[in-house]
Amino acid sequence: MGGSDGVRVGVLGSYGGRNVGDEAILTAMLDRVQGARPDTRIVVFSRDPDYSRGVRPDVEVVGWEGASRERTSEHMRGLDVLILGGGGILYDTEARRYLRLVRTAQCHRVPVFTYAVGAGPLTDEVDCDWVRSTLTDAAVVTVRDEESQLVLEEAGLERPITVTADPALLLRPGDSxxxxxxxxxxxxxxxxxxxxxxxxxxxxxxxxxxxxxxxxxxxxxxxxxxxxxxxxxxxxxxxxxxxxxxxxxxxxxxxxxxxxxxxxxxxxxxxxxxxxxxxxxxxxxxxxxxxxxxxxxxxxxxxxxxxxxxxxxxxxxxxxxxxxxxxxxxxxxxxxxxERSARQAETAARTAALRTRADRTAEHFLAYLETIAPPPVSGPPAKHPSAGPRPLLAREDL
Missing domain, CATH: 3.40.50.2000 (Glycogen Phosphorylase B;)
Known part of the structure; x- marks a missing residue:
């Protein structure tokens, strides 16, 4: 997988919906991945492609709502890996919509990496069936909190699930x-x-x-x-x-x-x-x-x-x-x-720990990416400032 034109990574989530939180997730995720792997070519599957192109002119954008399976397949079959998530998308009546696209990718033998996905409430049996049948075959499953892990387990997903943290925790405030x-x-x-x-x-x-x-x-x-x-x-x-x-x-x-x-x-x-x-x-x-x-x-x-x-x-x-x-x-x-002054130090320390957990999602993904698409031999990938050497991770290690 991968090629002279770079590794192609699809990203599927609630993007293009004009929700600041979802777009924060996408921004943090792409900045982190592309910063470490400049050869990555991103394909964002968006609910509003025109909006997403305006926000992220540096990536390819594909509209998926209302698109036929054949049209979606054209874009899925060219991917090296599909990222699912980064936000809360696996809940009743909505989970099946995203997982249909995931199943399309899997039909084309595209591996799927769930990226700090959020889940719940999830009690509808149809959606639970989609979760079990689709995520069982995912290469790696990471969720953003313990609540999501519990929701997926109660839906019947029987496979390793790694808890990390929300990708947006990697953003930093500025001065505007x-x-x-x-x-x-x-x-x-x-x-x-x-x-x-x-x-x-x-x-x-x-x-x-x-x-x-x-x-x-x-x-x-x-x-x-x-x-x-x-x-x-x-x-x-x-x-x-x-x-x-x-x-x-x-x-x-x-x-x-x-x-x-x-x-x-x-x-x-x-x-x-x-x-x-x-x-x-x-x-x-x-x-x-x-x-x-x-x-x-x-x-x-x-x-x-x-x-x-x-x-x-x-x-x-x-x-x-x-x-x-x-x-x-x-x-x-x-x-x-x-008590605001007394609480600030504890909150800052806990938030720093969550930032470290959030970065682990990217580390897991980048390690997995190296196993399916090694970086170009012309030079090593750029390292994240806070990241040390990382071993290659097998599915069972995650």
Missing amino acids: GEELLRAEAVPRGVRLVGMSVREPGRAATDLDEHGYHQLLAHVGDFLVNRLDAHVVFVPMERDDIRHAHAVASHMTDPSACTVLRGASRPQQVLDIVKQLDLAIGMRLHFLIFAALAGVPLLPLPYAGKVFDFAQQVGAPALRGVARENVGLLLAEVDRLWD
Whole structure:
């Protein structure tokens, strides 16, 4: 496999959906892989190819939604390996859509590497069947958290599963945040508390839309009155804007908050989060960005992946976003603010450990890639600054 024109790596996930978290995963993954293997030719399978080409003009982009099996096969058969994942895509009614493409690749004898994939909720028997039949034949299976490992095991997958961490943890904050906030007319010289909300849906089935809007409005009022803060709603997906405005409409003083609209690229959002004094949120990658930026954070778990991340970074691990928890939630916000300095050191240490785990996914993949497509003999591949020598890994070693 591989050739004079480089090794061809397909990447399949929820890319092109204009979700900041998914695009952060893709950015971190490709930067890491291409940095170590410059001969890699990337083919991104995107839900919105025009959007993905605009974001990543350096890679080949293929649209797959609505495409026939024959058309998909044309692109799959030319790959040396297909990466599946990097985000939460294996859940009820959605898993089968991605795994159909995986099966197409496997029919053309293309090995499949699941890259820190996220799973759950996964109880539908059709989707569980797809998981068992498809991932059993994968070359390597890595997941981003213990919750995903448990979900796949409960779905009946009986093979080694390696737990790493979310690829977006490899991103680093920059210095553009102040300018971006100024462009959004966010007040200067005041405390800024970021909030992240999301829509109910298949990935958040327990959310009561109106109930949690009112709950978070109470939190917003508390932040304004207790901390004299300005609340900045940070959308991670387009529909988050509507829900942010719904929360603001229930606040006593909606003028004490700003709903961001201009920042949509992962690096932009990460840089904005770096400017915050506190972060309270539902979206996983908003919380990851806060941890990377050293900002005290309070997760509002709506799913296992958020609860799991809260435990990993030592943040308060509330059990859910429920209306009756308003008193508990306000107490946690108050405690977080009072203890923010003491918590920062522990969170920083835990986040550094997660970054190391996140890099292991890339190390596993690059080691596997060497077994099927050795790098060009003209010179060794570039090494990641934090990476030491790595042995070749057999499937059973992972």
